Structure formats: structure tokens, C-alpha cells
Amino acid sequence: MLGYLGRRFAAAAITLALACAAVFASIHLLPGDPVAMLLGEQAGADPEVVQKMRGQLGLDRPLIEQFISWIGGLATGDLGRSLRTGEPVFADVMVRLPRSLELIGGGLSIAMLLGIPLGVVAARGRGRVAGTAASVAAIAGFSAPVFVSGIILVIVFSLWLDILPSSGFVEFAEDPTMHLACLALPATAIGINFMGVVARMTRASLSDTMTKEYVRLARAKGLSRDAAILKHALPNALVPVIAVIGIRAGNLLGGTVIVEALFDWPGLSSMLVSAVFARDYPVIQGALVAIFAVFVLIGLAIDTCQGIVDPRTRESAA
């Protein structure tokens, strides 16, 4: 198991290094000039001012030099300063990243808590009312865009029931209860959307696993059909489901823009989007690197989970 984890860890480090290079390269290929943005159109017309500004920001140096100094900074946790605000990017990322992770973590937990049982019911009751109802619920969940389900949640829980705030953010340290109350709706919006995916995956995977001979043997041992499904089929069926959840979790990190905007949640993806509009290179780079790092870490966590659940992965994976 340790050897397996070591190999996964090495692979993760290489992936991250390559990702950093790709981030840097792709951003400098983006059309648009940050200096022109910063100075506004009028001043942008004066080539001397522009040149001076570029020099200040270090944008006149060759790309490779910029890359080396950026990587050097990365190693020491220095992601540069925002071109707009002059604030250190690293500090900003570290403030916003946990908020996004919290949102995604909450969303995923809700998705799994609802999606896996829903998938089990759908697979178990195939061709029966309960199974069909579960399938329909799953499809409804992921068919509704987050801005629709999010607004419905706001209408129900904020306007009608008046038990949760419709949007906003309060630091956990300031008021833990309020913090969680603010988190509840955006996390649920993500969770409901993702629940459908989890339920469908669970259903497909479990339907297949249920027909395996070892599930039949489990019943031949004296387990009831349901017990055989839960104890023998489900753990094996969840292996590919976990993998998909992991990949999707990484995607969510950059994709919670709509939810963050809808619920006024100051996370990483809203930061990334505004930085892209402003061509604020250091902030874009910093945010992307943070997303990649989390992506790779999630991958590592998934591999670890799979290694625990499925003993065969530990040996076959190089």
C-alpha cells in the first residue's frame, strides 16, 4: 500500500509541474494587454507611459525570464502581486480557496448522501415504481441548471420558509452558525445538481455488479437479496463512482462561478473570472495553480480510496 501511494504521489508531483508550465504558457497566449486595461484607453494611447508601466510590472522581460522568476516565486509561496490592487496573490488565494473547497465539499457530501441511496433504490427496484421514481428524481436533479435549482431553493427556504439567508457570506470565526447558514443553500444547489450524476453512476454500476456471481453466492450463504446487494455488490460498484466523483470535484473548483455569483459567495472562481476580465496575470496564474494543486490532491485522495476499496488496484497501478 505504501509503495502504491509513493508511486501515485510521484505521478501527482510531475502532473502538477507540467500543469504550472501549461498555465503560464496559455495565459501569455491570451489576447489582450493588462497595461492597456490598467491605464484605460486614453493613457493607453501614449506609448511612453505604456512602456514605463510594462517595465514596472516586469512585463518587458523575455517570457522565459518571467517564467523562471514566477516558478522561483511559486516554490517559496510567492505568487506575485495583483496588477490591479498590488496585493500579494498568495494571500488572496489562501483566503478564497478554503471558501470554494468548503462549498464543493458541502455540495459533494450532499450529492453523495442523496445520490448513492437514490442510485441503490433505482438499481434495486428496476422496473418497479420505487426504482422508476428514483431514476426520475436523479434525472430531474442534474437536468435542472444550478441557477434554476438555486433560485428555487432561495424561493422555498428564504422567501417562503424564511429559515436560511438567500445570499451573503460571514467568516466562520465571526459567527459559525451564520456562516453555515449562508453555506447551506449554495452547497445544496451544487449538491442537487451533482446528486443526479452520482445517482445515475451508482445505478448503472450497481445494476451491473448485482448480476455478478459473488452476489448470488452471498445469497446462497444465507444473506437476503438486499443484504447481499449492500454488503457485496455496493462496495465494488462504488469504485468507479468514486473515480468519477473525484474528476467532477476537480472540475467544480473552476465551475462554481454561477453558484458563487448567485449566492454572493466570495470564492476562488469568482476571483478567477474577474481576474480574467482584467487580464490580471499574476492573479489568474495564482488561482489556476491553486485549482490544479487541489485537482491533483483530489486525484491522489481518490487513488488512495480506490486502493483501500479494491485490492487489485494496489498491484496493477504503476
Next chain:
Amino acid sequence: MRNAGDVVLSARRLVTTFDTPSGRLRAVDGLDLHLRLGEVVCLVGESGSGKSVTGLSLMGLIDPPGHVTCDEFWFDGHDLTTLPESEMERLRGRRIAMIFQEPLSALNPSRRVGDQIAEVLRIHGLASRAEATRRAVELLGRVGIDDAQLRARSYPHQLSGGQRQRVTIAIACIGSPRLIIADEPTTALDVTVQTQILDLLTEMQTSLGSALLFITHDLGIVAELADRVVVLYAGQVVEEAAVEDLYRTPGHPYTVGLLASVPDVDAPRKRGVALAAIPGTVPNLLEVGTGCRFRERCDRAHDRCGAEPPMITLSEGHRVRCWLYAGR
């Protein structure tokens, strides 16, 4: 039925049907089966004859769209025609056990084999966790696995095919069942390993004093193993006899054909003479009408075969479903 001595299972007119989009398929059609403690009965038939479905029907493991009915079905003093599923669960694994054809797919890939054996005792509350593990390891040694203590902690993929089948035999035997149903347990194994597994199976069966229903298409194994043979064709029993009677005086043309299709190594070899084969294939069970189901392939078929053939007793324990013996 319990007083009938050592009969452990007795089924009369067992019918297993499957509802398919193209109609109701009768996979097992009116099977009579009586098994006594200590005997080995071989259920013989081609693919599609309904032999595996019979095994699962006896275990009560036929799921919808399948459906089992039986005029009379006694097992170990229980009337299985009226026994609720929860009671049947208490019998499975403890009183009646099954061994499957493919040991790799029959074992859970993510559970240690020792746990999978011990689970039987845990399910039925027969032992504490520690006690169950201890007995599983002990049994693993008895079924011929070296280093049982260590091997109990292996996963199925780490064992050889023969070792895996030893594990499933241990699973079947740990509850000391009255009846073991083995569905072609050696088909997936190397020939050299086959013999070892057969020896182990009969050894375990003898020491438990249980009945063994051995499902196979391999007549070589039947000759070696069986006390009694039941020949199945297209879901029906066509012949039933003690093993000596069946090989010496096979009654049904199908049995005669089956026996003729086994190469005889003792007979002088004749160059150019093909091994006898039964022409044709098992009929589509959706299309069987009335009459003998073998008549299309039978070289002794005549007019009367269009009507349902009667089951005729040739001698003590030797029954055959064929018009050839009617009115003798």
C-alpha cells in the same frame, strides 16, 4: 416426509418458468427429484437443458422474471412450497449450500477469502467473529490450502483457480449442510486440478454425511462420482438410474447417444471412424409443443412420439421417459 428415512430433499413436478418478451419459457418442466443423505446424484445434460436452473430453483435463488412452482417440495423436514423467504434464508448456507462453476467470479474480489468463508458462520450467528475466523482458517487447511493462516488473508485474485475452488468448497461446507449443490465446479479448471477438486468434494461430502447434487455435462466425471444419475433434456428428466444401470443398459435414445459420444480409450482405435455425435441441437424451449422433445434428433422416433411420452419404470430405480418401453 421426514420419516421417510434419509431422504433429505424431495421435489415433485418442479416447474421453473421465465417470462420473456417472446413468451413464457419453461426451463425446468415437471422435474421429480429425490436425494438421500450420503449419496451423490449427478444431473446430466447439454447446455440449455435446464440443469443450472434446476440447481438455482432448489436453492430458491430464481429471481423474477423467473418463477418456480412445485407440487411437493420438502427439504430437511421443511415444506419449501410454503416456507417464507426469511425462513429459507436461514436454511441457505447452513443446511443447503451451493458451489458455482467459475470460482473467480463467485468470490467477492475486494474481500479476503478467510472473511468470505467466515461470513457464513457470522450470517447464521453460529460463531463469534474471532471463532468464525479461526474455523475458517482451520477449514481452509482441511480443503488443502497450505499456509492457511496466511492464505486466509489473501484476496481471490492472488490465488490459483484450483485454490479458489477450494475456497468456495470451504464456503459451502463450513455450515455443515445436509445438501451440497455443485454446478459444474470443475469445468473452469485444468484437467489435473479437476481430479483433485472432485476428490476433495467427495471427501468433504462423505465426512459431512450430506447429499451431493453434482451438475455436469461430463460423463467421465459421472462414471467416477455418481451413485445415481438423472439425465435432463430440454427441461425434462428423460432417464434416471443407478450409475451402473445407466452405463450398462441405457434406456433413452438420448442417453444412448450421450454415452456413444464419449470416446472410449480402451476400445481399439479405428482410423477414419468419427466419434458418434447426436445430430441437431436442444430445441428452443419457447417452441416445444407436445410430444417427445427429443424426437427431432432421435433415430428411433415413430408416430407415437408426437404424444407426450410416459415415464416408465424399467427396473428398481431405473426410469425412462420414452415410448419405446411402453406396453412391455
